[in-house]
Amino acid sequence: MSDRVEGYICFYTDNIADEFVSIDDARFMALDNILSTIQSGLLGYPRNLLGIIDEKGNTLQFFVHPDGTIEMNLSAPEKFGSYVRQLEQFECYTLLKRGCRYIEEMPVGEVEFTGWWVE
Secondary structure (H helix, E strand, C coil), rough: CCCCCCCCEEEEEECCCCCCEHHHEEEEEEHHHHHHHHHHCCCHHHCCCEEEEECCCCCCEEEEEECCCCEEEEEEHHHEEEEEECHHHHHHHHHHHHCCCCCCHHHCCEEEEEEECCC
């Protein structure tokens, strides 16, 4: 495994604070700030989203569904789909706290592939 990452390029939706950073406007956030944001409840409110992009351009997203469940979505554009899994908020925090430089190094556990609808 490579050395610990300092942070990731991030995009997010925070409906409580009425803040939105699109993927096109994504910006670097230090890992400690990302973890602090999770601890402050970003992933505890429906329809909130946190996305990270690693140095290779891989994307990992956490989306809070209306019922409060959190879906982890690991994009696999070369396969026209994503690997998904339901997580608890503490699992999202623990996964990112490892500080893996590349998303592919993160121990995401058992995931299910979901294809994207393509015309």
